[in-house]
Amino acid sequence: MTPEEARRRLVRARVGRLATVRRDGSPHVVPFVFAIVEIGSEIRAYWIVDDKPKRSPFLRRIENIETNPSVEFVIDEYWDDWDRLWWVRASGTGRVVHASNERAMALEALGEKYPQYRGSPHSGAVVAIDIERISAWEAGAG
Amino acid sequence: MTPEEARRRLVRARVGRLATVRRDGSPHVVPFVFAIVEIGSEIRAYWIVDDKPKRSPFLRRIENIETNPSVEFVIDEYWDDWDRLWWVRASGTGRVVHASNERAMALEALGEKYPQYRGSPHSGAVVAIDIERISAWEAGAG
Numbered sequence: 364m365t366p367e368e369a370r371r372r373l374v375r376a377r378v379g380r381l382a383t384v385r386r387d388g389s390p391h392v393v394p395f396v397f398a399i400v401e402i403g404s405e406i407r408a409y410w411i412v413d414d415k416p417k418r419s420p421f422l423r424r425i426e427n428i429e430t431n432p433s434v435e436f437v438i439d440e441y442w443d444d445w446d447r448l449w450w451v452r453a454s455g456t457g458r459v460v461h462a463s464n465e466r467a468m469a470l471e472a473l474g475e476k477y478p479q480y481r482g483s484p485h486s487g488a489v490v491a492i493d494i495e496r497i498s499a500w501e502a503g504a505g
Numbered sequence: 506m507t508p509e510e511a512r513r514r515l516v517r518a519r520v521g522r523l524a525t526v527r528r529d530g531s532p533h534v535v536p537f538v539f540a541i542v543e544i545g546s547e548i549r550a551y552w553i554v555d556d557k558p559k560r561s562p563f564l565r566r567i568e569n570i571e572t573n574p575s576v577e578f579v580i581d582e583y584w585d586d587w588d589r590l591w592w593v594r595a596s597g598t599g600r601v602v603h604a605s606n607e608r609a610m611a612l613e614a615l616g617e618k619y620p621q622y623r624g625s626p627h628s629g630a631v632v633a634i635d636i637e638r639i640s641a642w643e644a645g646a647g
Binding site: 377378380381382383384388389390391392393394431433434435436437439441443445448450452454479 | 519520522523524525526530531532533534535536573575576577578579581583585587590592594596621
């Protein structure tokens, strides 16, 4: 898979699975929805921590990122025909977005991709992942 | 979601996303296929490291587990209707299976679930995850 195709799939993916590391050094992984924004040569993934479920699994990721900002997420599609399998992984640094311009941009990108994020204002924390490395794998590609 | 239902979904899931922690403390996440075996009150997930692609992302997980045996994986389904979202996470300890009886049992369970694992013998490493904690989330469940 070319780097361009890996990027295209990252942009289009509806869901990813995000891994962080807990304070005690154990891994944490949950599904998340995100939007990709490319600014010059930078590529960032933005996601928003839902307001409503103030429950630990959602907030755990933010706590983890504050302790250890190293994050990785994967997108893929599963098929019972394993010749069709592929994945794209993105690794980088997570940070809570505080600047209002960047927050507005992230909400714009998320609203563009997911109708659920349009309209009503969101008070939840926005998190940016500054992507530093993208790797990809495709079945049968060697 | 009841614990019984979470277990049922773990057993049925065709794919999971497995997080480990690298030697440098950063998270690593990739899709994987696995089979669940319940023995008495123990619940284990087994997966096999493919022979063919002796490439770093596949072997990385084993290296990571040998350094830090703490692992977590998540199963979920994505729908654009977010009221249908759910996930089940399983956390535990990973270990390479050396005993021949346990290896045979794992291959039996994997072959039962995935036709690709039937017939031809596998020389790849089998990894067990001894599951210590299962947590689940369902949209709208509070």
